[in-house]
Amino acid sequence: MACLPTAAMQAVSVQLSWTHQFQFAGYYVALARGYYREEGFDVELRPGGHGAAAPVDAVTLGRSEFGVGNAGLAVRRMKGADVVALAAVLQETPLVWIAARPPTDERAGAPALTHERLAELARARVMWRGKVDDQVELALPLAAAGIDLARVPQAMPPDPIEQFEAGEIELMSGYRSTEVQELRRRGVPHALIELDRRLPGFYSEILFTSGALAAQDPQRVERFRRATLKGWRAAFDDIEGTARLIHRLHAPHLGVEQLMAEGRELESLSHRDDIELGHMSQLHWRRVADEQVRLGLASEADLARLDGLLWRVDREPVALMPDPMRVALTGVVAALWLTVWGLWRIAARSRAEADQLKAAQQQQGDDDLRFQFLMDVAPFPVLMFGIRDGHVAYANERAIGALGLAGDSAELRIHDSLPSLRPGGELMQRLQSSRILRDVELERPGVGAEAAHWSLLTMRAVEYEGKPCAFAAAVDITLRKRAEIELSLLSAQRGRIIEEVEQLQAKLRDASVRDPLTGLFNRRYLDATLRRELHRSQRESRPLALMVVDADHFKRINDHYGHAGGDEVLRQIARVLQDRHRSEDVVCRYGGEEFVVVLPGSDLGFAAERAEQLRQLIAALEIPTDGGFAHITVSIGVAATLPGDDADRLFKRADAAVYQAKHEGRNRVVLASVATGPSLPAQVTLPGEPDRPAPAEADPS
Numbered sequence: 028m029a030c031l032p033t034a035a036m037q038a039v040s041v042q043l044s045w046t047h048q049f050q051f052a053g054y055y056v057a058l059a060r061g062y063y064r065e066e067g068f069d070v071e072l073r074p075g076g077h078g079a080a081a082p083v084d085a086v087t088l089g090r091s092e093f094g095v096g097n098a099g100l101a102v103r104r105m106k107g108a109d110v111v112a113l114a115a116v117l118q119e120t121p122l123v124w125i126a127a128r129p130p131t132d133e134r135a136g137a138p139a140l141t142h143e144r145l146a147e148l149a150r151a152r153v154m155w156r157g158k159v160d161d162q163v164e165l166a167l168p169l170a171a172a173g174i175d176l177a178r179v180p181q182a183m184p185p186d187p188i189e190q191f192e193a194g195e196i197e198l199m200s201g202y203r204s205t206e207v208q209e210l211r212r213r214g215v216p217h218a219l220i221e222l223d224r225r226l227p228g229f230y231s232e233i234l235f236t237s238g239a240l241a242a243q244d245p246q247r248v249e250r251f252r253r254a255t256l257k258g259w260r261a262a263f264d265d266i267e268g269t270a271r272l273i274h275r276l277h278a279p280h281l282g283v284e285q286l287m288a289e290g291r292e293l294e295s296l297s298h299r300d301d302i303e304l305g306h307m308s309q310l311h312w313r314r315v316a317d318e319q320v321r322l323g324l325a326s327e328a329d330l331a332r333l334d335g336l337l338w339r340v341d342r343e344p345v346a347l348m349p350d351p352m353r354v355a356l357t358g359v360v361a362a363l364w365l366t367v368w369g370l371w372r373i374a375a376r377s378r379a380e381a382d383q384l385k386a387a388q389q390q391q392g393d394d395d396l397r398f399q400f401l402m403d404v405a406p407f408p409v410l411m412f413g414i415r416d417g418h419v420a421y422a423n424e425r426a427i428g429a430l431g432l433a434g435d436s437a438e439l440r441i442h443d444s445l446p447s448l449r450p451g452g453e454l455m456q457r458l459q460s461s462r463i464l465r466d467v468e469l470e471r472p473g474v475g476a477e478a479a480h481w482s483l484l485t486m487r488a489v490e491y492e493g494k495p496c497a498f499a500a501a502v503d504i505t506l507r508k509r510a511e512i513e514l515s516l517l518s519a520q521r522g523r524i525i526e527e528v529e530q531l532q533a534k535l536r537d538a539s540v541r542d543p544l545t546g547l548f549n550r551r552y553l554d555a556t557l558r559r560e561l562h563r564s565q566r567e568s569r570p571l572a573l574m575v576v577d578a579d580h581f582k583r584i585n586d587h588y589g590h591a592g593g594d595e596v597l598r599q600i601a602r603v604l605q606d607r608h609r610s611e612d613v614v615c616r617y618g619g620e621e622f623v624v625v626l627p628g629s630d631l632g633f634a635a636e637r638a639e640q641l642r643q644l645i646a647a648l649e650i651p652t653d654g655g656f657a658h659i660t661v662s663i664g665v666a667a668t669l670p671g672d673d674a675d676r677l678f679k680r681a682d683a684a685v686y687q688a689k690h691e692g693r694n695r696v697v698l699a700s701v702a703t704g705p706s707l708p709a710q711v712t713l714p715g716e717p718d719r720p721a722p723a724e725a726d727p728s
C-alpha cells in the first residue's frame with residue numbers, strides 16, 4: 028500500500044508502561060517497518076518508568092491516545108476509568124514471585140512452596156513495588172497464604188539481582204522475561220511461585236485506549252490495533268532481528284542476547300492454546316475481575332461497569348490452527364458438526380405429528396436456539412449460503428472475521444470474498460452432485476493493504492427454507508500458507524544466491540590463473556599444467572613440444588612508445604599466439620615480455636613449423652600506439668620431450684634455445700637439438716630475418 032503523505036498522517040502517542048525493552052517490541056517493529064504509516068499514523072512511543080505518566084492516567088487524561096496496561100485495567104474500569112482494552116499481547120502474565128531456593132534443592136520439578144513457607148518468606152526479606160491493583164497475580168498467592176500484599180512494605184533496591192544472588196533477598200517480584208532470565212543466566216538457584224492453575228491466565232501487555240476515542244473514531248482505533256498486532260507478529264517471527272533493532276534504536280544499554288532471551292519468553296506467553304495473538308474474551312475478563320473482587324480491589328456492584336472494557340470490532344480475530352494435525356482434527360470435528368446438525372434438523376422435522384405440533388414447534392424452537400448458540404460460539408468459522416445465488420444466510424462471528432464477510436447481511440454474497448464459490452462454478456457443481464466436499468483449500472484474495480487469506484472448508488449441501496444451500500465450516504490456514512509461500516521464495520532465493528556464489532568462485536578461480544594484461548594463462552598455471560601434460564604424454568607415449576617466445580629489444584619499445592604502447596604490443600603478441608593455437612595447446616604469459624606455448628602431441632618438426640609461422644606473423648604486425656605504429660620481432664626457442672625428461676629440463680632446453688636465438692641476432696627460431704640430451708644443447712637455427720631493424724629504430728609512421 029502506498030504510504031500516505033505526512034500531511035495526511037494522524038499524530039498519536041502510546042504511553043508505554045516501562046522503559047524500552049522487548050516488552051514493547053511490536054510497537055518498535057510496526058514503527059520501523061512502516062505499518063503505522065501504512066495505516067496513516069505518525070506514532071510517538073513514550074517510555075514509562077520512574078517519573079513518567081502511568082499509562083491509564085495518560086490515556087484517560089487525553090495526553091496519549093493509546094497505552095500499554097495489564098489486568099489492572101479491569102480494576103480501573105470497575106472503579107470508573109474510561110478505558111477500553113484493544114488487544115492482549117500476552118495471554119499469561121510474565122509477573123511472578125521469585126523465591127530463594129537452597130542450593131541443595133536442585134531436584135527438577137521441586138514441589139511448589141507451601142503456604143506456610145510463602146508466608147514466612149513474605150514476612151522476611153521481600154522486595155516488591157507497585158500498585159496492588161496492577162499486580163493481582165502477585166497478590167493472589169499471598170492472599171492464599173493469608174497475607175495481604177497491600178500491607179507488605181514496598182522496597183526494591185537498584186540491584187535486586189545482585190542482592191538476591193548474595194542471599195540478601197528471599198522473595199522478590201520480577202518478570203519471567205527479564206529478572207528470571209538473568210537469574211537463569213547467572214545460574215542462581217531460585218523457585219517461581221506458580222499461580223493456581225484454576226485461575227484464569229492474567230492478560231498482560233494490553234493495548235488500550237479511552238472509551239471516548241473508541242466511540243468517536245472506531246475505525247481509527249481499529250487501524251491502530253491492526254498495525255500494532257502486525258508489528259507484534261513480525262516481532263515474534265524474527266526475535267533476533269527485533270532484538271537487534273531494539274538494541275540499535277531504543278535500548279543500546281541492553282545486549283542483543285539479553286533482548287532475545289526476553290523475546291523468546293514473551294513469545295511463549297503470547298499464545299495460549301490456539302488463540303490468535305491479541306485475542307481477548309469477555310468471559311475471561313469477567314473471571315479476572317471476579318478474582319479482583321475477591322481480593323477486595325473492587326466491589327460486586329462495580330462488576331456492572333466491566334461491560335465495555337472489551338473492544339468490540341466487526342472483525343474478531345480468528346483462532347488459527349496452522350498445525351496440520353489440528354487442521355485435520357478440526358476438519359473431522361467440522362464434519363461431525365455438520366452431520367449432527369443435519370440429523371438434528373431431520374429429527375426436529377419428523378416430530379410434525381398433528382396433535383403434538385405445538386409442543387414440537389416449541390421444542391424445535393428451543394433446539395434451534397441452543398444450536399444457534401453453539402454455532403455462534405463455535406471456535407471456527409461456520410456459515411451457510413445459497414448454492415444458486417451465493418447469498419450468505421448465516422455466518423458466525425468467526426466467519427465474519429476470517430472470511431471477510433463484514434457488511435450488510437442482506438447484501439452479503441459468498442463469492443465476493445471467496446471467488447471460487449461463485450454460483451454455477453466448478454465447486455458448487457461438485458457440491459450439488461456429491462453433497463459433501465471436505466478440506467477444500469480456498470484463497471480469499473487480498474484487498475488493498477490486506478494480504479490474501481486461505482481457509483480449508485468442509486461443505487455439505489442442505490435444503491434451507493426451500494432453497495439449496497451450502498452449510499460450511501472452515502479452518503484458517505493463512506499462517507501455514509504464508510509460511511509455505513515464504514519458504515518457497517526463500518528456497519528460490521537461496522538457489523539464486525548459490526548460483527551467484529558459484530559464478531563468483533569460478534571467476535575468482537579463473538582470475539587466479541590468468542594474466543590481467545593479456546588474458547592468457549599465467550606462470551602459476553603453466554607450472555601445474557606443464558607437469559600434468561608431460562606425465563600424460565609419457566603415459567600415452569606421445570611427443571610434447573614447448574616454445575619460449577621472447578620479444579626482441581622490448582625495452583626500446585617501452586622507451587619509444589611509452590609503457591602503454593609497450594602494453595599494447597604485448598597484447599598484440601598474445602593475440603597472435605592465442606589465435607593460432609589448437610584447442611589442446613596451452614598459451615601462457617610467462618612474465619614480462621616472455622611467452623610460453625605448450626604443444627601436446629607435437630614433435631619438434633611440427634613445433635618448429637608453428638614457431639616459424641608465429642614469428643612471421645608477429646614480425647608483420649603493425650601495432651597502433653599513441654606514438655605511431657610499432658613493429659616487433661620475437662626470438663623463439665623450441666624443445667621437444669626426450670625419454671625420461673621432466674618439465675624443468677624441457678623448459679631449460681627451450682630457454683637455452685631462445686638465449687641462442689638472441690645471441691645469433693634475434694628474430695629467429697632456434698631448435699634445441701634432440702641428440703644432445705638434457706645438458707646444454709647444441710642448437711639448430713631456423714633461418715629468419717636476422718637483420719630486421721630493431722623496433723625503436725624503426726621509423727614510427
Ligand SMILES: Nc1nc2c(ncn2[C@@H]2O[C@H](COP(=O)(O)OP(=O)(O)OP(=O)(O)O)[C@@H](O)[C@H]2O)c(=O)[nH]1
Pocket residue numbers: 544577578579580581582583585589590591592593594597618619620689693
Ligand atoms: N609495457 C610493459 N613493459 C614491460 C612489462 N613487463 C616487463 N616490461 C619491460 O620489458 C623490458 C624487458 O627488457 P629486457 O629484459 O632488457 O629485454 P629486451 O629489452 O626485450 O631485450 P632482449 O630480450 O634482449 O631482446 C623491461 O624494460 C621491462 O620494464 C609490461 O607488462 N608492460
